[in-house]
Amino acid sequence: MPDPNDPRMQQMMQQLQQMMSQSMASAGPVNWELAQQLAEGELAGEPVVGPAEQSEVAEALRLxxxxxDSASAWPSGxxxxxAWTRxxxxxxxxxxxxxxxxxLxxxxxSAMGTLVPEGMEGLLGPMADLMKGVGSALFGAQMGQALSKLAAEVLSSTEVGLPLGKIGRAALLPANVAEYAQGLQLPVEEVRLFVALREAAHHRLFTHAPWLRSHVITLLQAYAREIRIDSDAVEEAMSGLDPSDPEAMQTMDLGKLFRPEDTEQQxxxxxxxETALALITGWVNVVxxxxxxxxxxxxxxxxxxAHRRRASGGPAEKTFEALVxxxxxxxxLRSATKLWETMTEQHGVEGxxxxWAHPDLMPTTDDLQTPEAYASMSGTMSELDMSIFDQLAVNDPPADDEDGEERPGS
Structure with missing residues (x-):
């Protein structure tokens, strides 16, 4: 029998007790309070960001x-x-x-609800509510684990491919940048500037293409609508789940339960x-x-x-592989980069x-296979009135709440 006085055992039992109590209180599909607590628990003892680091990051972003400014038709975003801690x-x-x-x-x-036998819904109502709470805790535990891992390696607010904070709030993580520079054996000042260039470029793009962020989110939602459940896999997973082991809730592969095989629409x-994310990163590469x-x-x-980091599974790859x-x-990504290089050569920066004026103008997956053909076909791009961007911003401004923070869905 495990020693009840063992600190690790006490911590596990506390986590389990907290997980179960909070699962009943969670009103949403993911227990975010639990996710944040578990994630931050993995990052205990992290140093704060001091004034010197704030100044270094601000100067890198300014430069x-x-x-x-010389490589883009748009002003700063x-x-x-x-500068953020993890x-x-x-x-x-x-x-x-x-x-x-x-x-998702x-x-x-909702898919799990289909497992309730027909005619038993009323009898199993309380149990169904309990399972929703447990499911919320399960997703929360997995998000907590994923966030703690990502927090330990992301270099900026946009490294997953889109701004995760408020658009315009450019942020670097000095501790991660320093570790990254040390691993590369390069001066941290140059690595910091390189990361700042990519961060500022992302914010410039998402500021002047205000539809882009919601476009990515909409694709994730479209995928979610097609999710189907593998009832046999769920039954097998639940039968083998040890409730005395909280880590089992963090390591269960949910993809095998809910994504046994993607539909054609998915x-x-x-x-x-993938095309949208590649076009974003390819544009940043070129700029x-x-x-x-x-x-x-x-x-x-x-x-x-940066290429090796992505090829071996960087933050962006890990994020979207885990989600969908x-x-x-x-x-x-190479094709997308080539496409933007060709567009710049043939139509200039403004073309x-x-x-990016509208999603209907964006290259398709097929266009990435023949970037030169797409650029040749886009002969009128350089003649487009750049005031389109201003008109889009007027007609569809980012939604802000009362305190100025960006609302979900914007």
């Missing part, structure tokens, strides 16, 4: 924006430079995770999602490379490291930026 990253990005994960968890929870949605020119001696090493099982292909 990055200055360089980007950064309204607030910031715990702050979890706290400041929670609303975005809710937007991305709750539709909600659909999974496969199409994943293809569109940052053109902005830097020969100003950063280690640019080629840093770009190569998307395995992003390096070849897709390239004009493509």
């Amino acid at each position: 990055a924006d200055l360089w980007l 950064v309204t607030q430079p910031d 715990k702050q990253w979890i706290s400041y990005t929670e609303d975005s995770w809710k937007q991305m994960a709750e539709p 968890a909600s659909q999974m929870g 496969k199409l949605t994943l293809q569109r999602l 940052v490379t053109n902005a830097v020119a020969d100003r950063l001696p280690t640019l080629s090493q840093l770009m190569e490291s 099982g998307l395995q992003m292909q390096p070849a897709t 390239r930026e004009a493509v």
